[in-house]
Amino acid sequence: MTVKWCGNFYECEIGHSPLDVIGWHGNYAPYKYDLRTFSPVGALLFDHPDPSIFTVMTAPSGEDGTANVDFVIFPERWLVAEHSFRPPWYHMNIMSEFMGLIYGRYDAKPDGFVPGGMSLHNCMLPHGPDLSAYQKAATEELKPRRLTDTLAFMFETRFPQQLTSYAASLATLQPDYGKCWDGLDRKFNGKP
Ligand SMILES: [Fe+2]
Incomplete structure (x- = not known):
């Protein structure tokens, strides 16, 4: 079991899962939650809202618009926005973003982000969909589509x-x- 405290990691070995308890005293309470039962919200007409709409849990800070940490998921859901670029747009963020794919495919990097993979975009580091995700989103017909097999x-x-x-x-x-963004600097004509 690894615990982070005051910027350092501390590790100890125990012979069982820390979740294998019937009660817990202290500030930490282990809890098991099936993330597939979380109901996301999203754009019903146009635009791509900030991913903070997918927040499952938050530890707020004293500064509006920031959190000490948000836990966010991107589950299966319907995409219905019209006249919109549906994947995350290209952006920099005051918040640092550490992501992982649990299973399936991630729409902003369908081939470049495999289950078990993780990415870190620290604060103010520009990022966004890779080239193939951009090409697909920029050219596909924007009919209602269900994103399946993804978490x-x-x-x-x-x-x-x-x-x-x-x-x-x-x-x-x-x-x-x-390199996943190579080619995006050229004018996109459908055949980069
Ligand atoms: Fe981001």
Whole structure:
């Protein structure tokens, strides 16, 4: 079990799951929740609202518009917005965004973000859909479409996130991640 306290990680080994309890004393309460039962809200006519609409839990801060941490999911849902670019737009954010894909495909990076994969976009780092997601969203007919077989999560926090040396040296690190946006700087004509 690993616990983060005052910026440092502490680890201890226990012979059972910390969730295997019938009661819990203290400030932390383990809770098991099926994220597939969360009902998202979204755009019913046009536009792409800020992903904070998908917040499942939040630890608010004293600053309006920021949170110490939001836990957000992107579950199966209907896409119905007209005259809109439906995936997340290209943006920078004062909040740091740590994402992961639990299963299925993520619409903003359908081939470049596999289940078990994680991404970190620290505060004010520009990001957005990859080239193939852009091409699809920019050209497809905007009929109502149900996103199925997908569940992604995001921890969004006003604090910059630092990598551990372990994470920074993993063999699965994707050093060419930035290439997923190659081609977006050219004028898109449907055949880049
Ligand atoms: Fe983002």
